[in-house]
Amino acid sequence: MPLQFNEYYNGRTGLAIGLKKLLFSKQTDYQLVEVYETDTWGNLMAIDGMVMLSEMDEFVYHEMLSHVGVFTHPSPERVLIIGGGDGGTAREVMKHASVKQVDMVEIDKTVVDASKEFLPEVGDFQNPKLTVIHEDGIAYIKKVKDPYDLIIIDGSDPVGPAEGLFEKDFYHQCYQALNSDGVLTTQTESPWVESYFPSIRKVYKALDELFDHSGMYLCYIPLYPGGMWSMMCASKGEGPMESSVLKRAEEGINTLNDLKYYNPEIHQAAFALPDFVKEIIK
Amino acid sequence: MPLQFNEYYNGRTGLAIGLKKLLFSKQTDYQLVEVYETDTWGNLMAIDGMVMLSEMDEFVYHEMLSHVGVFTHPSPERVLIIGGGDGGTAREVMKHASVKQVDMVEIDKTVVDASKEFLPEVGDFQNPKLTVIHEDGIAYIKKVKDPYDLIIIDGSDPVGPAEGLFEKDFYHQCYQALNSDGVLTTQTESPWVESYFPSIRKVYKALDELFDHSGMYLCYIPLYPGGMWSMMCASKGEGPMESSVLKRAEEGINTLNDLKYYNPEIHQAAFALPDFVKEIIK
Numbered sequence: 001m002p003l004q005f006n007e008y009y010n011g012r013t014g015l016a017i018g019l020k021k022l023l024f025s026k027q028t029d030y031q032l033v034e035v036y037e038t039d040t041w042g043n044l045m046a047i048d049g050m051v052m053l054s055e056m057d058e059f060v061y062h063e064m065l066s067h068v069g070v071f072t073h074p075s076p077e078r079v080l081i082i083g084g085g086d087g088g089t090a091r092e093v094m095k096h097a098s099v100k101q102v103d104m105v106e107i108d109k110t111v112v113d114a115s116k117e118f119l120p121e122v123g124d125f126q127n128p129k130l131t132v133i134h135e136d137g138i139a140y141i142k143k144v145k146d147p148y149d150l151i152i153i154d155g156s157d158p159v160g161p162a163e164g165l166f167e168k169d170f171y172h173q174c175y176q177a178l179n180s181d182g183v184l185t186t187q188t189e190s191p192w193v194e195s196y197f198p199s200i201r202k203v204y205k206a207l208d209e210l211f212d213h214s215g216m217y218l219c220y221i222p223l224y225p226g227g228m229w230s231m232m233c234a235s236k237g238e239g240p241m242e243s244s245v246l247k248r249a250e251e252g253i254n255t256l257n258d259l260k261y262y263n264p265e266i267h268q269a270a271f272a273l274p275d276f277v278k279e280i281i282k
Numbered sequence: 283m284p285l286q287f288n289e290y291y292n293g294r295t296g297l298a299i300g301l302k303k304l305l306f307s308k309q310t311d312y313q314l315v316e317v318y319e320t321d322t323w324g325n326l327m328a329i330d331g332m333v334m335l336s337e338m339d340e341f342v343y344h345e346m347l348s349h350v351g352v353f354t355h356p357s358p359e360r361v362l363i364i365g366g367g368d369g370g371t372a373r374e375v376m377k378h379a380s381v382k383q384v385d386m387v388e389i390d391k392t393v394v395d396a397s398k399e400f401l402p403e404v405g406d407f408q409n410p411k412l413t414v415i416h417e418d419g420i421a422y423i424k425k426v427k428d429p430y431d432l433i434i435i436d437g438s439d440p441v442g443p444a445e446g447l448f449e450k451d452f453y454h455q456c457y458q459a460l461n462s463d464g465v466l467t468t469q470t471e472s473p474w475v476e477s478y479f480p481s482i483r484k485v486y487k488a489l490d491e492l493f494d495h496s497g498m499y500l501c502y503i504p505l506y507p508g509g510m511w512s513m514m515c516a517s518k519g520e521g522p523m524e525s526s527v528l529k530r531a532e533e534g535i536n537t538l539n540d541l542k543y544y545n546p547e548i549h550q551a552a553f554a555l556p557d558f559v560k561e562i563i564k
Contacts, residue, residue, distance in 0.1 A: 261557055
């Protein structure tokens with residue numbers, strides 16, 4: 001086992017994470033799933049050599065991908081998560097009293113099994129609101145009969161099995177699988193390394209064309225390339241920055257336990273973009 | 283020369299930056315100053331093994347340390363920069379028409395010389411508003427007779443010669459060297475690695491006790507540990523988040539050329555803190 005996990009976004013530039021122990025490694029039908037014990041961030045899951053999450057920083061990604069979307073909808077009951085096999089996004093969504101049902105469509109059962117065993121604090125798999133479905137999200141979305149209030153796309157990077165999750169066709173299918181006031185959130189990579197993974201502009205344009213409201217927002221994730229991560233929220237109903245949404249977040253925030261990142265001020269602030277990021281999606 | 287520059291904030295965890303060429307290396311009376319050509323971020327200066335700036339990401343640090351402070355003051359004319367030898371902070375401050383004089387007190391002449399030669403786009407050393415003084419900032423501040431409107435503390439990490447820049451005594455001297463509506467900004471390290479450099483809470487407390495208004499704000503810096511950097515703005519007059527300050531930023535922003543990060547929405551958004559950061563300074 002190497003002493004260090006390295007993820008490079010260009011040349012030999014990227015992350016260095018000290019390792020204590022290899023806990024799990026399996027080449028599945030879809031990807032290489034690994035879990036390491038690190039020297040700083042607790043246990044860490046990597047897929048095809050890219051950091052997915054660590055025990056100590058996962059709260060940022062999961063809180064920001066979930067709560068921005070949930071509060072943008074007036075009262076979401078039915079939620080679909082595409083990907084998200086570690087369970088963290090579902091855990092956050094299920095904290096909301098309005099949410100009655102969460103369907104999580106994770107293509108790779110190994111991700112769920114390894115998370116349950118080595119990242120046990122991340123998921124809330126015993127929660128009766130949750131149904132886990134092992135299927136390709138792109139196939140699943142085409143068959144949805146009973147539409148959802150909120151769809152969260154929690155896939156890995158746009159290489160390998162998650163590549164199709166960054167295509168306009170897929171977002172169009174999601175649009176059709178949403179109710180008339182439906183909301184969608186998705187992770188869209190790092191603006192700092194946009195030149196190496198040029199997917200942000202494409203996704204922004206697709207969502208902007210399909211939905212009544214859409215916006216990019218940012219959060220600080222120390223174990224993702226560059227430490228800045230972008231997400232997008234698109235809505236058929238209220239926009240994610242409308243005052244009614246921010247008011248709902250203000251009123252609802254105290255019903256949510258164990259938040260470490262998201263709060264209503266962060267919800268609003270996350271949509272303020274540095275000039276160079278605006279330039280990328282212009 | 284190694285193929286990679288590594289800065290670890292704990293164990294073997296931190297940054298990895300691919301190197302093409304060592305351009306400069308000198309052990310001065312104060313510190314080891316190095317400049318490398320990197321594979322991704324242009325030329326990069328390191329001091330005592332810690333990244334100070336790269337050509338391609340320096341705009342974030344310099345814009346955020348400068349413009350938040352300048353706009354918080356009604357009309358700053360006299361500005362003192364402690365440290366800042368690369369010239370980037372002075373460059374941003376001097377973009378403001380109100381600013382007539384910038385005194386930059388950089389202890390180490392080698393930092394200025396190496397920046398002029400290897401990071402020529404960063405500084406604006408020919409600008410007649412600028413006076414460079416090679417002296418210890420801690421000694422200089424005690425002798426200030428003619429007070430300043432704005433003091434910017436642009437030192438390196440709280441180890442080595444910059445250590446005293448994180449002490450309450452020093453901030454007290456700064457307070458006394460400011461006019462009655464004076465403003466101070468300072469860099470205060472990464473909340474993500476607070477447990478390794480526990481200086482944030484101390485600085486926050488000191489500024490909060492000394493000044494009428496103070497606040498922490500954040501920005502995304504890809505080559506600093508964790509990718510999240512904190513700064514603080516303290517003021518004897520208007521607070522950095524008051525509506526009069528935000529209005530001034532709205533009105534003044536179009537007079538500033540070549541901004542890539544700072545804008546009035548970012549000014550406001552940067553003061554929104556994730557829950558875990560609030561916890562650190564509570």
